[in-house]
Amino acid sequence: MCYYLPSKMSLFIYLVLLLFGFHAPIHSVTPYSSEGKVTTCHSQHNATLYKMSSRNADFAFNLYRKFTVETPDRNIFFSPVSISAALAMLSLGACSSTQTQILEALGFKLTDTPMAEIQQGFQHLICSLNSPKKELDLQMRNALFIGKQLKPLAKFLDDVKSLYETDVFSTDFSNVFVAQQQINSHVEKQTKGKVMGLIQDLKPNTIMVLVNYIHFKAQWANPFDPSKTEDGSSFLVDKNSTVLVPMMHQIEEYYHLIDTELNCTVLQMDYSENALALFVLPEEGQMERVEGVMSSKILKKWNHLLQKGWVNLFVPKFSISATYELRAILLKMGIQDAFADNANFPEIAEGNGVKLSNAAHKAVLDIVEKGTEDVAVPEVRFPDQPDITLVHPIIQFDRPFLLLILERNTKSILFLGKVMDPTKM
Incomplete structure (x- = not known):
């Protein structure tokens, strides 16, 4: 149940959205219009998943257009689904206008889609993405680092674990060096050394850090010679x-x-x-x-x-990457109260003054003939091309x-x- 907690201290949730991806190449599959079958997550299926595909896509393009304004003549690259999932997870701990603004930015209205249905939809989405696949390495993961001085509510911890497959770690943010080392070591391990030194400017009054990343590695159905x-x-x-x-x-x-x-x-x-x-x-x-x-x-x-x-x-054969500070863009998309002193996150923990301080996102991708350096690709024979x-x-x-x-x-x-x-x- 949501209730209002007055803000007395400037305690921050520092939200880092980390995305990391790859490609490689082999075989043939049906077109996008074919119907895929969800096996592992079949029991969790609900109609909201189909609503979500459209709403998440529209959120992606709305966010994309904000990036074009910020960097009109530069490469743009990000993971919409990871940002959507992280914001939806944050909405679990929010109430009143703070929660409404987050959900409406994602394209949801509680008058049309109940909160429980939205969260179940994201649960099914994450479960489906993380289901084991023979020739597609796809994992979306979250990690929540919570300050030792904070007393997180049991329901919030249970929900982020069951709905968003999130690992939760107790962290001493009073020792900035140790906290940064703990977070950066976890990210480095989970991304197999591809992302190092993610956080460098952690503030001592931080109480929570959310790290979200996607690992994507796949083979082309038709590899290039x-x-x-x-x-x-x-x-x-x-x-x-x-x-x-x-x-x-x-x-x-x-x-x-x-x-x-x-x-x-x-x-x-x-x-x-x-x-x-x-x-x-x-x-x-x-x-x-x-x-x-x-x-x-x-x-x-x-x-x-x-x-x-x-x-x-x-x-073209190329690599693309981009890093974004999302605070200004999320403010323009209507997520304002979450960053303000009157932010309302009473479902996260006991205490006052919890607010979002910043959000960062990083994405990396390689487009190549056979794969990335750490991918073992079987030998492929290329038939002669017609003259x-x-x-x-x-x-x-x-x-x-x-x-x-x-x-x-x-x-x-x-x-x-x-x-x-x-x-x-």
């Missing part, structure tokens, strides 16, 4: 500048379409199990228009229009494009980004 990669291909960053990038090349059957209304080309590249990537290539001068209308409805439209056919495909390719449409990602990576069963957007310059991390 490294010998066909051209090292010095041109990529048009804008009208006045060009960079040279390694360009992977392949002649293969892919689901693709040309959207004449939005003046863009859409190509679906499948992973070997339960995941796919959508590459969206706007015509020159049409990027802002495509960005402005992206929504769950547009994804559904493309899903119905995608047709399989032979393609002469060119995709005559004029009969196949050429799709060449040699100018800025959008990239979405989705999980099939939940239709969740794991990653969303824009590649303006593939030579910049």
Whole structure:
């Protein structure tokens, strides 16, 4: 039951949203329109999951548009599903307008969807994403570091464990060095050394840190032959500048379409199990228009229009990463009370003055022919390509494009980004 606790001290929840992802490459799968079957989480199925796929997608694109305003001419890359899940978990401890603002930013209204149904939907989402898969390494994890001086409520601890698969650690934030070392060591271990020194400026009055990350490693259904990669291909960053990038090349059957209304080309590249990537290539001068209308409805439209056919495909080989301080953006999305002195988080712990101080998000992804350095990929034999390719449409990602990576069963957007310059991390 929610009740108001007056704010007497500036105690902070320091929210870190850490995302980490990879790709690799092999096999063939059905298109995005195929119906996936959830096995492990079948008993938890509820109608909210289907509402969530649309609402989470719309939240993703709304957040994306905020990033374009902040960094209009730079690469954008983040994990919408990890941010959604972390905010939903935070709403468990909130009440009144603090809770309402968080949920409405995520696209939910308690008058339409009860809180219990929302939380059950996220529980099913996380369970589905974390279900073991033979050829897809996908894990979304949370870790909650709570100050020793805080007395967290048992119900909150039980809920974050059962609904969000969150590990909870008691932490002495009065010793900033030790607390940072504990958190950074946990993150380094969970990301297999890929993310080190995540937190450097922890404040002594911090009472809680939430770390969220995704580990994603998958194989392409149709791997690229490294010998066909051209090292010095041109990529048009804008009208006045060009960079040279390694360009992977392949002649293969892919689901693709040309959207004449939005003046863009859409190509679906499948992973070997339960995941796919959508590459969206706007015509020159049409990027802002495509960005402005992206929504769950547009994804559904493309899903119905995608047709399989032979393609002469060119995709840059690149790495992309981005780090964001989310406080200002979340404020603009309506999450204001959570950062204010009148923040209302009475369900988290006994005591007064709990508020959110900041939110950070980091994402990393590699697009390559076979996989990342730490992936053991079996030998792949590449059949000879036909010499005559004029009969196949050429799709060449040699100018800025959008990239979405989705999980099939939940239709969740794991990653969303824009590649303006593939030579910049």
